Amino acid sequence: MKKSKSFKRRKQKKRVKKYSPNLVKLETKKEKMTSSKVWSILLLVCLVFLFFLPREIAYPESRNDIVMSFFIVVVIPFLVYKIVIPFDEEGIVTTFICLVSTIIFGFAIAQFHDYQKEKELRMHGVKTKCFVIDRKMTYKGGSYDIKCKYLVNGKEIKTYFHNEGKNEYKVGNTLELVYNKEFPKMYRINIE
Known part of the structure; x- marks a missing residue:
């Protein structure tokens, strides 16, 4: 079967x-x-x-x-x-x-x-001046964030917003900035 x-x-x-x-x-x-x-x-x-x-x-x-x-x-x-x-x-x-x-x-x-x-930045850093182009109050209030621009070989580069802490920088003020000459978008703003 x-x-x-x-x-x-x-x-x-x-x-x-x-x-x-x-x-x-x-x-x-x-x-x-x-x-x-x-x-x-x-x-x-x-x-x-x-x-x-x-x-x-x-x-x-x-x-x-x-x-x-x-x-x-x-x-x-x-x-x-x-x-x-x-x-x-x-x-x-x-x-x-x-x-x-x-x-x-x-x-x-x-x-x-x-x-x-x-x-x-220590190895390849170049000092330059940057100019404050924008300023806005932080979400906490009382302090401001600033945005700057700087020139590298004739090209304008804008920074991100950074907290300035003391509320002393206005639009148009200059600050010292260090950027990487090999990669200019890498920078540090020297806010005193």
Whole structure:
């Protein structure tokens, strides 16, 4: 007597159901570990990108830190979550680790970029004068942010808004500025 195809399929499904719980647990544990390794590599690549961010992204025409903010606030916590969650089934520790990683990596990246900027300005810095072209009250009130412009090889470059602190600079005032001769968008305004 010949058995039908549907009968064979049902029998195979029963066999899989009978032995699958242990296999599934073992496979999911291996998959989680493999997945965790993949997420770890992605996190490492992301951190290398953020620490060694190309100048064109780090110093755009207008101060728009969306790229770095997105990576620090969204991508890094997501990758850390994907790495840690296989080891924390309740998710409480994972949530805490994600929040702490955002703070630690954000601070470390900011410090590293400030250090690199100061190092490059010491090595390749050129002093010049800049002129205050705009002034606006900060959201806290009481102090003002100023925006300046300076000339490099006949090309006008505008700064971002910087807090002046003392409310003494008006539109048209001049300040000292140091810019990187190799990459003029990198600068430091010397506000006394």
